[in-house]
Structures are given as structure tokens and as C-alpha cells.
Amino acid sequence: MPKKRSGGGLSSTQQAAKFLGVSVLAGAVMAGIALPAVGALGLAAKGTVESFDELPANLKTPPLSQRTTILDADGGQIATVYSRDRTVVALKDISPHMQKAIVAIEDARFYQHGAVDLKGVLRALNRNAQSGGVAEGASTLTQQYVKNVFVEEAGDDPTKVAQATQQTLGRKIAELKYAIQVEEELGKKKILENYLNITFFGQQAYGVEAAAQRYFSKSAKKLNLQESALLAGIVQSPSRYDPVNDEAEAKQRRNTVLQRMAQVGDISKEQAAKAAESPLGLKVSKPKNGCITAVKDAAFFCDYVRNVFLNDRTFGKTKEDRAKVWNQGGLTIRTTLDPQAQASVQQSLKDHVNASDKVASAATLVEPGTGKIVAMGQSKPYGTNAKQNETVINYSVGQEMGTSNGFPTGSTFKPFVAAAALEAGRPATQEYPSPYELTVPSPIQTCDKPYTNEDGTKIPNENESEKGPYALKKAMALSVNTYFIEMVADIGLCPVTEMAEKLQVRQGSGKKLPQVPSIALGTESVSPLTMASAYAAFANRGMYCTPVAIEAVTQRVGNSTKSLPVPKSTCSRAMSESTADTINALLKGVVDSGTGQQAGLADRDNAGKTGTTDERRNAWFVGYTPNLSGAVWVGSASQQVKMRNITIGGVYHDLVYGSDTPGPIWKDAMTGALAGKAAESFVPVNIPDPEDKQKDEDEEDRDRGDDNDDNNNGDEGFLGGLTGGGDTGGVTEPTLPEGFIQGNGNGGRNR
Numbered sequence: 114m115p116k117k118r119s120g121g122g123l124s125s126t127q128q129a130a131k132f133l134g135v136s137v138l139a140g141a142v143m144a145g146i147a148l149p150a151v152g153a154l155g156l157a158a159k160g161t162v163e164s165f166d167e168l169p170a171n172l173k174t175p176p177l178s179q180r181t182t183i184l185d186a187d188g189g190q191i192a193t194v195y196s197r198d199r200t201v202v203a204l205k206d207i208s209p210h211m212q213k214a215i216v217a218i219e220d221a222r223f224y225q226h227g228a229v230d231l232k233g234v235l236r237a238l239n240r241n242a243q244s245g246g247v248a249e250g251a252s253t254l255t256q257q258y259v260k261n262v263f264v265e266e267a268g269d270d271p272t273k274v275a276q277a278t279q280q281t282l283g284r285k286i287a288e289l290k291y292a293i294q295v296e297e298e299l300g301k302k303k304i305l306e307n308y309l310n311i312t313f314f315g316q317q318a319y320g321v322e323a324a325a326q327r328y329f330s331k332s333a334k335k336l337n338l339q340e341s342a343l344l345a346g347i348v349q350s351p352s353r354y355d356p357v358n359d360e361a362e363a364k365q366r367r368n369t370v371l372q373r374m375a376q377v378g379d380i381s382k383e384q385a386a387k388a389a390e391s392p393l394g395l396k397v398s399k400p401k402n403g404c405i406t407a408v409k410d411a412a413f414f415c416d417y418v419r420n421v422f423l424n425d426r427t428f429g430k431t432k433e434d435r436a437k438v439w440n441q442g443g444l445t446i447r448t449t450l451d452p453q454a455q456a457s458v459q460q461s462l463k464d465h466v467n468a469s470d471k472v473a474s475a476a477t478l479v480e481p482g483t484g485k486i487v488a489m490g491q492s493k494p495y496g497t498n499a500k501q502n503e504t505v506i507n508y509s510v511g512q513e514m515g516t517s518n519g520f521p522t523g524s525t526f527k528p529f530v531a532a533a534a535l536e537a538g539r540p541a542t543q544e545y546p547s548p549y550e551l552t553v554p555s556p557i558q559t560c561d562k563p564y565t566n567e568d569g570t571k572i573p574n575e576n577e578s579e580k581g582p583y584a585l586k587k588a589m590a591l592s593v594n595t596y597f598i599e600m601v602a603d604i605g606l607c608p609v610t611e612m613a614e615k616l617q618v619r620q621g622s623g624k625k626l627p628q629v630p631s632i633a634l635g636t637e638s639v640s641p642l643t644m645a646s647a648y649a650a651f652a653n654r655g656m657y658c659t660p661v662a663i664e665a666v667t668q669r670v671g672n673s674t675k676s677l678p679v680p681k682s683t684c685s686r687a688m689s690e691s692t693a694d695t696i697n698a699l700l701k702g703v704v705d706s707g708t709g710q711q712a713g714l715a716d717r718d719n720a721g722k723t724g725t726t727d728e729r730r731n732a733w734f735v736g737y738t739p740n741l742s743g744a745v746w747v748g749s750a751s752q753q754v755k756m757r758n759i760t761i762g763g764v765y766h767d768l769v770y771g772s773d774t775p776g777p778i779w780k781d782a783m784t785g786a787l788a789g790k791a792a793e794s795f796v797p798v799n800i801p802d803p804e805d806k807q808k809d810e811d812e813e814d815r816d817r818g819d820d821n822d823d824n825n826n827g828d829e830g831f832l833g834g835l836t837g838g839g840d841t842g843g844v845t846e847p848t849l850p851e852g853f854i855q856g857n858g859n860g861g862r863n864r
Contacts, residue, residue: 172291174262176670177201177311177320179443183407183415185450186487186664192407192415196268196440198327198400199319201671204306207321208336212305213379214345218370220254221377224301228255228292255292258308262291265311268440309333314344315351317400328356330396338380339388342370356393364393405495410459412495413507414450414486418662420514422446427680443669444677449485449662454478454741457785458488465762465778466492466747468502471754472761474775475508476782477641478743481649484658484682486642487741488786506750511621511640519621520746522635523724523771524592525644525735526618528651528696530600530633531585533612535692537604539585541699541800545599547581547588549574553598558605559628572598572634584803589699590707592723597633609633615687616647616657635724635733641744644735649742651700651720654796655693658684690796696720698798704736712736712776714783717792721779723771729756734775736783739793743783745775 180195204212216223222230230253252260260277263284267273295304314324324344325333336344346366347354356363368389375385404415422428422439429435438444458476466474475491489509496503507515534543550573556563574580574594581588581596588596601609606628613619613626620626621638629636642660650657659682666677700720704713708723712734721736731748747761747769748754756769766773 172259172262172294176441176443177265178268178441179669180323180402181439181442181444181446183418184445184447185409185411185452185455186448186485187452188447189409189452191409191411191448191450192404193401194403194415194419195442197319197442198317198323198402199310199442200322200326201310201320201443201669202322202333203672204302204309207306207309207333208341210338210341211309211321211333211336211344214338214341214370214374215309215348216254216305217374217377217379218345219257219348221373223254223305226253228296229253229289252288253292254308255295255304256288258304258311259288259291259295261308261311261313263287312348313351314347315355316357316397317402327398327400328395330398338384339367339371339391340394342374342388343367343393346370356395357397360393360395367393407495409450409452409455410490411450411455413491413509414448414455414489414662416495416505416507417486417489417510417514418446418448420510421662421680424513425680427678438668438677441668445667445669446663447665449480449487449664450489451487451786453788454488454782454786455490457788458743458782459490460785461778461781462490462492464781465764465774467762468493470761471759472747472749472756473504473508474745474747474778475641476743476745476778477509477645478741478782478786479642479645479649479660481652481737481740481742482656482658482684484646484649484660484684485664486660486662488743488782489642504750508746508750509641511619511623511643513623517621517640517750519638519640519643520731520748520752521637521726522639522644522735523726523731523733524594524635525722525724525733525744525771526632526635526637526639527589527592527597528700528722529612529616529618529647530597530609531589531699532651532688532692532696533608534585534600534604535695536612536688537608539600539604541586541695541798542584542803543600544582544584544803545588545596545603547574547579547583547593547596547599549577549580549595551595551598553630554602557602557630558607560607560610561628564606564629582803586699586702586800586802589722590702592703592708594634598630601630601633606630606632612687615685616650617659618643618647635726641746644733645742645744648721648735648737648744650687651693651696652737652739652742652795653684653693654690655686655688656684657687658682694796694798695800697795698800700736701795708770708772709734709736709776711772712780714738714780714787717787718795719783720795721776723776725769725771729769730754732756732769732771732775734771734779736779738783738787739795740790741783741787743779743786745779745782747775747778 177199178195178197179199179201180193182193183191185191220230222232226232263277264274267277299307310320313319314321316327318324318327321333321344325331325336328344329336329340343356343363346363346369354363354366371380371385371388374380375382404412404419407415423432423435429438458478462474462476466472470492473491473493476488477486478488479485480487491508493502493504495505497505506517508517510517511519535541550571553566553570553572555566572594579591579593581593583593583596609632610626610628618626618639621640626632626637646660647657661680661682663679666679667674668677697720700722701718703709703723704719704721709721712721713719717738719736719738721734724733724735725731730752731746733744733746735744737743748756756766759766759769761769761774
């Protein structure tokens, strides 16, 4: 019985028998004959040939995974992402030195033998038997290529990778059969090209082009003799011969390749000796993979693009299908990101909020009418090092496309309430009593059963001086809380939530807004992208367009390129043109003379709304021009910071308002983004002030000879008894979130 070596491996006799079995099997395969039993291997000829014949006729060759490039709208590169850093090149674009070096060291008789080199097998058998170990392999380049195809098909699945690389006779049989097929179908030149594109060269570089760029910062076409020899030597053991981590070992291996090239006649001994004396000449390029490497401070936008690709059914029916396309790579993704707008947003954020501040800020700009996201940034840098104030959470988007749940929007929700009321037939001059403090009316109609104020919840305005009656124009400018609660009680909650749905305003979790009165004051968490897109519908005269980040995608498979379908923005009417024009006029008043004066733009029509939530945990400004809409949020992602007595961007604040922190960020971001762009105008709408309205009514009365004055300000029958004095049928009032009314958080002044 053969003895085992002390190390527990096979004895030289056993190894010889194993290699002999493979060589005899190879000869049998090539000759197409049956085998007798092979003693030491215990193989039955019939079973071996049947296993061989049962293999599929064709090798399944998956497209090689390559790097993906993400571009901005002007074609500038934002980032490269990949599961395998590879760029497939044709043989003509690979240095002849490289072609000769890899053949010399891996399979010197490549052009003389077929799929299997029996002479090489026997030579390896002899050397390994003499050395008592595995001193030389016997796989041809073609067999190695087939093995690499198995590994490529396995992808990043560790179980499949293990199966693809296992050293079993069954795997060798499969390699042999497919190697024969490949030789017959492709020919030597194509096999060499495929091999050089598929094999791993270490340092995350797959294929010779990526390897040339990684180690020498040049293309594979420009590799010289000694550089080619170095790369060819790495293939046998990328970790052992890694020139970045062990120059001495790598140099010794390179010189072995040069010596082998001289032995087979590819170069002279003199050339080999001269090249062997040269330094490695490394000019290493660090791997640049993933959104963390994005330029233009566009890492969060890059991450959003990746999430769109992995979640949108346009790119595949299932999540697995989409992930397969993404991991295969070879994509060139042209996005909607406008370099000018992105630079302006990021500069404004840096000017107003420091990365080390207790709070963060996020800003997103969207183009009305197209839904194109032209900028997306935030004050915290992208990354995983919390000590450097980094985060990978994209505050601009909701849970589906990131990991944020959005943030309570405060009074920036009020324009949606006003739009719903206008659509329900209320005039732009609508007045409500609007006391300083209001017990939430009860009941309030919803799409289902009425809500009731069970706890007697009361809503105050920001200041005691803010008490009505107010008309809509003034109430919007001052952001009067009680006015909008009365408006919700008047028209019901159903029109409000239906308007929100038309504008696709949902919670950051993706859920619909609840039908509770507090939504009028922005208690629900919504993302900045959602808010910017919704306000863009006002700028677009009532047409809402879904946000899009990707304009075009091409995919390179091998040496061919194809276009892929991309998600398109879909536009639908959310409100009438008249309603949108009226909202524009109302929100112009906010930046002209209301709470948003610090955010107003002087050189063009603009409109917007401030927002500050309970205990000043969040501050917002959402605004727009006819050709650009943007939302800015400031707050703590954890919602634990109350922005009182706080320094943000080096500026101290007793209290933070939507007007004094997010407002200026929006103003500076929009100014830079719109520089050089046409100053378009809103359709003008005249909303008379109450005194003008009363004057007109008095004149009409005099013209009619009617001097009766019921002194009711048009509020006869207001709320149908909901504010008291009527039969409520035993119902109670709706409850706002605990602690919603605390401090000075939800008032109108400076909202």
C-alpha cells in the first residue's frame, strides 16, 4: 500500500497515478475510445465516457462583468462602479509583448497543441513524481480559460465559486470537453484574447487592460517588455506575486518570465538580461470603485442612481434580474445631474452648514415639466467614518431609494391644503376667524368615517398678536396655523389627501398620508426630493411630473454596445392651471413680504414656503421659479436636536426658523444654478386684499341701492356648527401627536 507523506498529502506514487489518469483520460477523450479500468483511480471506462457524453454540448459563456461609468448631463464622469474592475479590449489593443509573455509562462506550446497538451501532461507527471509535490501544472491556456469562465459564471456567490474551482476529476472532465469545443469554435487568437480579458491580475484588476491601468497607469496596448513580463507572472498567484506588497518576489517572478521568453525564442538572452536589470517601474493607480469616489460632491446622487437601477422594473422584472445586470456592468449611465446646479447646491451647503455641526442639511433641485433631478447634495460628507462626520444615509430621498424616512415638513405642507381648497371651489380671498388659539374642530369629514377631537387638542399660532380674521393671502404669507386647521375642517381631509396623492406626496416610508388634521401643519415625514417635485407642479401650472435621474443607458457586452430602456418621467394633471397660478401668486407673497423674505430672489419671479416643526427639530424652505424647484431641509437625522441656542455654519441662532437657515441656503443654491438661465415669469393673478374686496362690495351695494350690511365677513354658516353651538352627535375631537404643540415651534411668524 502506498505510503502517505508526513504532511498528510498524497505520496509521489499516488500523484503520479492521478496525473496518469488525467493524461489517459485526455487521450481517450481526444481519440473517442473507451477506457479500461484505471487501477489507482478506480474509474470504470463506461461510467467515465457516459459522464463525458452527458455534459451539455456547449459551454455557457456569460458576458464578462465590466466597470460601469456614471456621467452627468454634460457627459462628465461622476464615478465608476463595478463588481469586477474590467475593460474588455480586442487582441489588437494588447501589446505583442504581453501576448508572448503570457503564452511563454503559462502554455509555451499553445500554438502547437490542441485543447489538451498530452506532452505537457506527461512532462508535468514526470517532474511532479520526481519532486514529490506539484511542481508543474498541465492545464493549457484553453483549459484555464474554461475554468475562468466557470468562476465568472459563479459571480460573487462563495458556494458557486468553490464549486467552480474544486479540484475534482468531474471538474477536469468538464474542462476537457469544453476546451475541445472552444478550440474548434474560437481558434487560438480569440482564445488568447478571451483569456487575457477574463483572468485575474490581483489588486481588484480583472483582465489585462484593468491590470495595465492599475500597476502602470497606461493602456494594455502600451505595455513594454518588462511590464508585460511582470503582469504575466502575476497570474499564477496574484497574492504571492503582488508587486505592490512584495516587490522582491514580484521582480523574481518577472525575471522568470523573461527567462522563459528567451528559452522559447520570443526574445534574445541579451534582451532578457537587460530587462531583468530594470526596476519594476510601477505607477500604481488606486482602485476607484463605488459612489464614495464620486466627484462634484455627487456621491449621494450616485447612490440614488444605483438604487433607482436596482429598484425600477424598467431594468428587469425581478430584483435578482436587475442586480445581475448591475453586477455584470459595462454600463454607461448618463444622468440628469447638471454640473452647474450641483456645484451651486454643494457650495451653498458648505457656506451655511458645517459638516461638524450638530445638525445637517440636504438640498435637492428638480426641473418642472421634465422631472429631471439636476442637483442633490448634503452637508455631511459621504462615507462610513462617523468620527469624520461622514454618513451614507441620503437625507434627500425616502426609504425606497435610500435609508432615510424623510422628515416632518412643517408649514411647507400648507400650500397643498390651499390647492385642495381652491380645487374644491373656495375663493382665493377665503377668510376664516383664525384666532390665536383654536380647539381643533370636530368632527371633520374624511374619505371614510369622520375624525373626532377626543382630547380637546388646541392649536396656537406663533405669536399672540396673530389673530384673525385672515384671508388666504395674508394667512399664507404669515403661515397662520389656525387658519389652515379651519380650512381643513371646512373642506374635509379627503380633498387634502387626494391632492397629496396627485402630487405623490407620501411619507418617507412610502405609506400614504394619514387623514388627520395635523397633516395641515406638516407633522408627517416626507423627503426633500418629494417636496421639490410636488412644488414643481405649481411652477408647471398644475402638471406633476415624476422625478427621474437617468436619461440614457448603454451596455457594453464584449466588444458590442446596446442601448437599454430607461424610466421616463410621467406627467399628469394634479390641479387646474388656475389653481396653480393662484398658488404661485400666494407663495410669491411669502418671499415678497411674508416669512420667506430672506430667501427671495431679486432678479426673477420666485415663490416658496417656510416650515419649522415642533420644538424646532426641523426647518425647511421649499421654493421655485418657473424653471426650477428646490427643497432644503435642516435638522438632525436622529430628530434629537432642538434648534435653540445653536450655532450652525458659524452663525448663532436663538431660535432657528425656516426663513433664516434653509431659506438662505435655497437662495444661494438657486442663484448659482440659474445663473445665465432665462428669467421666466409666472402667469399673473391678482388676489385682492380684504380691504380692497370690501371696497368693491360696498361699491356694488351702492350701485344696487342695497345698504344692508350683515357684518358677517362672508362667514355665514361657517363650518356648519363645527366650532361650537351645534349638536356634534356625541363625537369627540382628533388627537395630534404627543408634544406637537410645545414651545414656539408651529407658529406662523418666520415660519
